[in-house]
Amino acid sequence: MEDRPLSLVARDLRKSFRRDAKETVEALGGISLTVRKGTLTALVGPDGAGKTTLLRLASGLILPDSGSLTVVGLDVAEKPQAVQDRIGYMPQRFGLYEDLSVQENLDLYADLNGVSPAERRTVYPRLFEMTQLGPFKDRPAGKLSGGMKQKLGLACTLVRAPELLLLDEPTVGVDPLSRRELWEIVFKLIREDGLSVVVATSYLDEAERCEHAVLMHAGEILAEGPPAEITAKADGCCFLVKGPEGVPARSLQARLFALPGVVDAVPEAGRVRIVRRPDRLEEPLTLEGLQLETEPTGARFEDAFMMLFDSVAGERDHTSPAPLAASPENAADGTVVEVRDLVRKFGDFTAVDHVTFSVRRGEVYGLLGPNGAGKSTTFRMLCGLLPATAGTLRVAGNDLLKAGAKARERLGYVAQKFSLYGQLTVGENLEFFASAYGLRGNRKKERIATLTAAFELERFRDLPSGQLPGGFRQRLALAAALLHEPDILFLDEATSGADPLARRQFWGRITALSEQGVTVIVTTHFMEEAEYCDRVIILDAGRNLAEGTPVEIRERAVSGKTAPSMEEAFIAIVERERAKRTEKAA
Amino acid sequence: MIVSLLRILTLIRKELLVLLKDPKSRASLILPPILQCLIFGYAATYDLNSVPYALVDQDRSAASIALVAKLEGSGIFRREGTFARMTEAVPQLDARRALLIVVIGNGFERNLETGVPAPVQVIADGRNSNTSGIAQSYAGAIIGDFAAAWRAERGFPAAGVTVSTRAWFNPQLETRWSMIPSLIGTITMMMTMMLTAMSVAREREEGTFDQLLVAPFTPTEIMIGKAVPSMIVGITQASAVLLVALFWFKIPFAGSFFTLYAGLALFLAAAIGFGLFLSSLAGNMQQAMILAFVFLMPFMLLSGLMSPTENMPAVLQYLTMINPLTYAIRITRVVYLEGGRFAELLPDMLALVAIAAVTMPFAAWMFRHRLN
Secondary structure, X not given: OOOOOEEEEEEEEEEEEEOXXXXXXXXXXXXXXXXXXXXXXXXXXXXXXXXXXXXXXXXXXXXXXXXXXXXXXXXXXXXHHHHHHHEEEEOOOOOOOOOOEHHHHHHHHHXXXXXXXXXXXXXXXXXXXXXXXXXXXXXXXXXXXXXHHHHHHXXXXXXXXXXXXXXXXXXXXXXXXXXXXXXXXXXXXXXXXXXXXXXXXXXXXXXXXXXXXXXXXXXXXXXXXXXXXXXXXXXXXXXXXXXXXXXXXXXHHHHHHHOOOEEEEXXXXXXXXXXXXXXXXXXXXXXXXXXXOEEEOOOOHHXXXXXXXXXXXXXXXXXXXXXXXXXXXXXXXXXXXXXXXXEEEEOOEEEEEEEEEEEEOOOEEEXXXXXXXOHHHHHHHHOOOOOXXXXXXXXXXXXXXXXXXXXXXXXXXXXXXXXXXOOOEHHHHHHHHHHHOOOOHHHHHHHHHHHHHHOOOHHHOOOEHHHOOHHHHHHHHHHHHHOOOOOEEEEEOOOOOOOHHHXXXXXXXXXXXXXXXXXXXXXXOOHHHHHHOOEEEEEEOOEEEEEEOHHHXXXXXXXXXXXXXXXXXXXXXXXXXXXHHHHHHO | OHHHHHHHHHHHHHHHHHHHOOXXXXXXXXXXXXXXXXXXXXXXXOOOOOXXXXXXXXXXXXXXXXXXXXXXXXXXXXXXXXXXXXHHHHHXXXXXXXXEEEEEOOOHXXXXXXXXXXXXXXXXXXXXXXXXXXXXXXXXXXXXXXXXXXXXXXXXXXXXXXXXXXXXXXXXXXHHHHHHHHHHHHHHHHHHHHHHHHHHHHHHHHOHHHHHHHOOOOHHHHHHHHHHHXXXXXXXXXXXXXXXXXXXXXXXXXXXXXXXXXXXXXXXXXXXXXXHHHHHHOOOHHHHHHHHHHHHHHHHHOOOOOOOHHHOOHHHHHHHHOOHHHHHHHHHHHHHHHOOOHHXXXXXXXXXXXXXXXXXXXXXXXXXXXXX
């Protein structure tokens, strides 16, 4: 493998961007990297690590300040067009024409790339076979699900058979099933065509499947090598911890995450998986005077990732949250959200088909399902943004579509897409939403100050919110939704596109809120995030497939394999139900 | 009530911030109306000067020469050429080198002196009916004046009837005088309707409209929060056009500013109501833009800006009655040129109130019910 030709060679690459007249940001601070032909390389790292900048440099869209970059044997700075003719680059938001059909989009990209009719006859059938988009040739791209759009984007990128494929976060906003299909396409291309692929991702399980992983942080390479080698750095440091009875895993996780000797903590099947600092393994693990039992477990790539970042990220906030308390659900004081036989039809299409569930006060409830399963539709109906076709729904005793403005005061809503005023600054947005919810005078000032501090938004106060880096937009959206201290919080894919570190911070906040009695309803494509929920419901094709605690969901999916991950359980349940349905149809 | 008012203020503040924050968008609100007003003022005029004409003088007498001198002395007509025969002059008209052919018939002078009708023929190019008609009537008037003067000089009795004309309110009958005051309404309508139609559509597209609907705003509050900022922008634009009319074109203002602004405020309410109505129909900015264009053109044509509404077919006359611009143009012309008082414009004002009272509540209702 070592003697294979090189697809990409970077030597001491540097690139800075000017944010405004005063400030320049160093995106890459001297990166050296080689990618061998026919391999899959993953770039992982938090937001602002420089992954996208590296990919854009490699595709010749921007020029480096210094250093050299050779792609498919050509100097990118000298011959950007020649390089672009031989590579494929799929940016985070691929430019599909929403009003054009699948076939028309593909034709357009084939035209743009000068693919001859003869070549098309061989390339098209293969692309349609790989992406399984054949039956949807005439559907407008705008009407495809998130996963199908990404597959079409990939097909458009592959239309002229590139030698090197650069993918920037191709699976953001894509459900686990489509994600798996997308990866199968990529693997097939490497295997059969000897394609080289560089993919930037914040899904660490994706990086684990690559041959070469590059961990980036603040424009520099922190570690690189085969994922197994990197994972080995966390060997012997990973444990599963079980908390006292009746304490939600996320509450225990939040406290453990705050302990000085703990690098990482995530809930897993009702327990908490922790990674301890290698130099503090000898100390007993105590929490609030209580010694906790730990059971060693195998390391994963993510554990090593967190460990490496802990060593450079500087001191994390180790102030412990409030003392551990039993989950408020034990002191259950009623149902907050009730949905009964909810139906929503769009013409002939049934988006939500007799869904029933209820959420208790202080619960964290997850709506899971593939793209197009009806999660967002259910969500919009709950928030009063969409009328139901049939069935009843009550949020704090009201139907929000019909109830007056008063009822909506208790609600916080974070939409799937960033939906604050992009032209207004961070401060102006907060000011507006505070006033919208009736906060005035000192109370308003105090709440804005509290949330600006809690979400570390001070330094962006005067920046138009449209110019915020992705992770901070998410924070601002959440901050704006929390200003009025809502009793019920609706979060629609609020962590889509957020890096692993940001996701942990985000869930830390959600945990703290739920401990204060706030009811939280979330949708997510990250199945490990479902572990933070008290209960989840899995929807597919608008119907309820399974409901229960994460542990129950796993148990329901068990088939031979002893401990499926949440993602495996999810895929198993959805596929089983789909098979049943096609059987019935046949 | 007070809470509701505070929420509306919050919305207005937000809207104005979004509109006025950026210097470029500030300029784009105030410069186009001024530019449009200047362009309209100079370009849209029916007043004629140096109209090319071909002369066929078959009489070649002192009288015919005096008539030609009178025609050309007016400054309105410019001779393209003199031809002996009609057949030679016709190609001039065909090739659009001349707009009129003036034929002074054989025996013009003799007939004038003997009191027999003297033949002068004015042939106009009907392909450009509007301009030709005006040129024809100018020529007719000049020729009539000439004949009367000629006969008076020589002691012939004057014709039985002499018509003396005066144009009131606009003594020189300058198109600009009637055009510019109408622009106060027309230009602001174009700008504010676009602005409101786009603003809700933009919020829908960017998802911020959902945030407003989820927040404790009532549809009425959202509607007022959208209407008032557009109104402020509209009044500012109208004032800019008014200033151009007063100080650049120096058209004397005959009426009261109070009546004018009262009329403008009602007109803007009606126009913004239409804008919001279109906005509530549109799903995205592109649709809103197209809808606004589709409606603006008929609004302009059916307003009496270009052609009097009285001459339109009955069906179209009914349509002019639901067009806010019809009333705005009437109000601005009457107040500006005639000094019309509030009381006599009351019917127009009430019509505007009625339009706003239909479009605005409908738009507010659509905010929540356009949830597909």
